[in-house]
Amino acid sequence: MSNPSEVLKTVFGYERFRPLQHEIINAVSSGENALALMPTGGGKSICYQVPAIVRSGCGVVVSPLIALMQDQVDALKSLGVSAEFLNSTVDYQTVTQIEQALRAGTLDLLYVAPERLVQKRTIELLQSVEINLFAIDEAHCVSQWGHDFREDYLRLEMLCELFPSVPRIALTATADPTTRQEIVDRLHLGQSNQFVSSFDRPNIHYNILEKKDARKQLLAFIHGHHLGAAGIVYCSSRKRVEETASWLESKGIKALAYHAGMSSDARLVNQRRFLDEDSIVMVATIAFGMGIDKPDVRFVAHLDMPKSIESYYQETGRAGRDGLKADAWMVYGFQDVAWIRQRLMESEANDDFKRVEWRRLNTMLGLCEVSSCRRNVVLEYFGERVSDPCGRCDNCINPPETWDGTQAGQMALSAVFRTGQMFGANYVIDVLLGKLTDRIIQFDHHNLPTFGVGSSIGPNEWRSVLRQLVAKGVLRVDVEGHGALKLTQESRDVLKGEVKLEFRKDRGFAAEGGARSAKKRELSNTTSPIASHDKTLWEALRALRKSLADEKSVPAFVIFNDRALIAMCKDRPLNTAQFLAIDGVGPKKCEDYGEQFMSVIKELS
Ligand code: ADP
Numbered sequence: 001m002s003n004p005s006e007v008l009k010t011v012f013g014y015e016r017f018r019p020l021q022h023e024i025i026n027a028v029s030s031g032e033n034a035l036a037l038m039p040t041g042g043g044k045s046i047c048y049q050v051p052a053i054v055r056s057g058c059g060v061v062v063s064p065l066i067a068l069m070q071d072q073v074d075a076l077k078s079l080g081v082s083a084e085f086l087n088s089t090v091d092y093q094t095v096t097q098i099e100q101a102l103r104a105g106t107l108d109l110l111y112v113a114p115e116r117l118v119q120k121r122t123i124e125l126l127q128s129v130e131i132n133l134f135a136i137d138e139a140h141c142v143s144q145w146g147h148d149f150r151e152d153y154l155r156l157e158m159l160c161e162l163f164p165s166v167p168r169i170a171l172t173a174t175a176d177p178t179t180r181q182e183i184v185d186r187l188h189l190g191q192s193n194q195f196v197s198s199f200d201r202p203n204i205h206y207n208i209l210e211k212k213d214a215r216k217q218l219l220a221f222i223h224g225h226h227l228g229a230a231g232i233v234y235c236s237s238r239k240r241v242e243e244t245a246s247w248l249e250s251k252g253i254k255a256l257a258y259h260a261g262m263s264s265d266a267r268l269v270n271q272r273r274f275l276d277e278d279s280i281v282m283v284a285t286i287a288f289g290m291g292i293d294k295p296d297v298r299f300v301a302h303l304d305m306p307k308s309i310e311s312y313y314q315e316t317g318r319a320g321r322d323g324l325k326a327d328a329w330m331v332y333g334f335q336d337v338a339w340i341r342q343r344l345m346e347s348e349a350n351d352d353f354k355r356v357e358w359r360r361l362n363t364m365l366g367l368c369e370v371s372s373c374r375r376n377v378v379l380e381y382f383g384e385r386v387s388d389p390c391g392r393c394d395n396c397i398n399p400p401e402t403w404d405g406t407q408a409g410q411m412a413l414s415a416v417f418r419t420g421q422m423f424g425a426n427y428v429i430d431v432l433l434g435k436l437t438d439r440i441i442q443f444d445h446h447n448l449p450t451f452g453v454g455s456s457i458g459p460n461e462w463r464s465v466l467r468q469l470v471a472k473g474v475l476r477v478d479v480e481g482h483g484a485l486k487l488t489q490e491s492r493d494v495l496k497g498e499v500k501l502e503f504r505k506d507r508g509f510a511a512e513g514g515a516r517s518a519k520k521r522e523l524s525n526t527t528s529p530i531a532s533h534d535k536t537l538w539e540a541l542r543a544l545r546k547s548l549a550d551e552k553s554v555p556a557f558v559i560f561n562d563r564a565l566i567a568m569c570k571d572r573p574l575n576t577a578q579f580l581a582i583d584g585v586g587p588k589k590c591e592d593y594g595e596q597f598m599s600v601i602k603e604l605s
């Protein structure tokens with residue numbers, strides 16, 4: 001096969017490269033190492049698959065998740081690419097066949113689990129054949145700071161010495177500079193080729209709400225926008241995962257659970273169903289998601305706040321990989337801060353690590369409390385320069401009202417100060433509201449001048465004030481101790497009346513989708529990407545896709561992704577040339593499925 005553009009068209013059926021794909025492919029094809037940073041769904045796979053096919057020899061892909069290799073290889077085979085995988089699930093006979101194919105030079109891509117790759121036998125095998133590149137997927141797994149750390153990834157260091165002339169391309173969606181440097185160092189990539197694409201995911205719509213009754217809010221969101229669609233719901237604990245999944249089931253939503261406390265078999269079964277079917281809601285802890293490249297996940301919902309913007313972005317990035325409109329939806333509250341703090345305190349990490357994590361959490365809270373464009377806050381966090389507000393997040397669509405909270409802020413700070421900076425939010429709020437609780441009497445705080453000064457607003461508003469004070473850095477939650485609220489450097493200026501404080505108004509329970517009625521339509525047409533007159537055809541094409549997928553035991557998207565089906569509904573191809581012109585249809589798929597799809601189109605047009 002000749003050049004990259006031709007392979008893109010004739011194998012993958014795509015018209016043009018996305019930004020940076022071509023540059024990365026050129027670098028790797030000319031034998032250089034590269035680091036590719038792209039958001040989830042950005043199109044990383046093409047960056048190593050195309051050069052591996054173009055160049056003579058076989059490309060070796062290191063991928064951490066055994067359970068997903070089969071899908072990756074199935075997807076390539078359905079495109080007519082010769083691909084295999086090697087991991088502990090492959091039997092001896094198949095291993096021998098793979099070795100033969102490697103020796104005969106007929107294999108384009110070989111996926112290998114990291115622990116398998118570093119075995120002596122595998123290394124010797126690879127040294128005896130022609131390898132054209134090593135792609136190290138999910139390369140942030142080398143980072144000992146991250147929660148995806150894998151011991152085996154550290155041993156990939158040896159590739160540099162053992163295969164000095166084979167280019168290495170590391171790929172990840174984790175953007176922070178420390179991790180980036182760690183990848184470059186550990187995999188010896190050299191400083192030159194770092195390709196960092198924009199981290200914007202324009203098709204994802206962000207929406208963050210105060211937590212009132214999380215489950216009810218979630219149900220209203222699903223009912224309002226995503227009934228029958230595939231989605232992921234993240235919760236912070238195993239217990240909450242189980243409870244939420246069975247609660248959704250009881251409300252008629254097809255939901256499954258996934259967390260590290262389940263047996264690996266049970267996890268696999270659920271993961272399989274999520275991938276294969278197209279309307280499952282997966283309720284999960286963060287144990288779920290890495291490497292899941294299901295393209296048609298229509299929403300990612302957080303019932304609890306993630307511990308950092310990195311986590312938030314990585315998790316929400318699992319929505320809408322097909323480029324179609326998708327929602328990132330979250331509810332959050334102070335209890336999340338307390339929960340994360342507690343877990344951090346219980347962890348065995350050192351103090352430096354805890355401090356960094358704590359700072360990250362505060363930035364995350366800042367994102368929740370901001371009144372301006374959320375997308376821009378995230379992109380700036382990743383070091384991108386941004387200009388206009390995006391127009392596609394809750395704050396842009398429905399700008400929050402603000403109020404002058406200088407006086408309320410002063411009351412809160414003074415209550416924190418006078419109670420000795422020893423108590424958490426609930427206690428401070430009780431003092432502000434003038435509640436005569438046993439504890440307050442015990443500490444004699446009912447005699448303070450601040451006792452009851454804040455009774456003109458309610459507990460929810462106070463909670464919102466305290467959160468925003470923390471997000472603004474005017475108050476802080478002490479990591480040690482019991483999560484007591486403490487004053488900061490900035491508190492004094494507020495108390496002295498030298499700075500004014502603007503707060504965002506709580507949106508309240510009514511605004512479920514983050515939208516008021518007038519704006520509702522803008523947010524609510526996410527469920528169906530299809531025009532109403534195309535509905536029948538769409539459903540028929542989906543049914544055909546499903547039956548073909550079942551027949552071959554592959555996920556539906558391996559046959560065609562939603563994007564290709566939507567294009568078929570719109571363009572209604574009736575001959576081979578027209579069918580080939582659909583983005584995502586290459587000659588192999590055209591030959592395998594073209595007739596069947598076109599006959600459905602003909603019938604219903
Ligand atoms: P990542 O690994 O970065 O999360 P993928 O490689 O899975 O993303 O790509 C995401 C989706 O975008 C896939 O469905 C892929 O086929 C599609 N894609 C990648 N490159 C292109 C392109 N140049 N044109 C159209 N679609 C593309």
Ligand code: ZN
Pocket residue numbers: 372373374375376389390391392393394395396
């Ligand atoms: Zn915005």
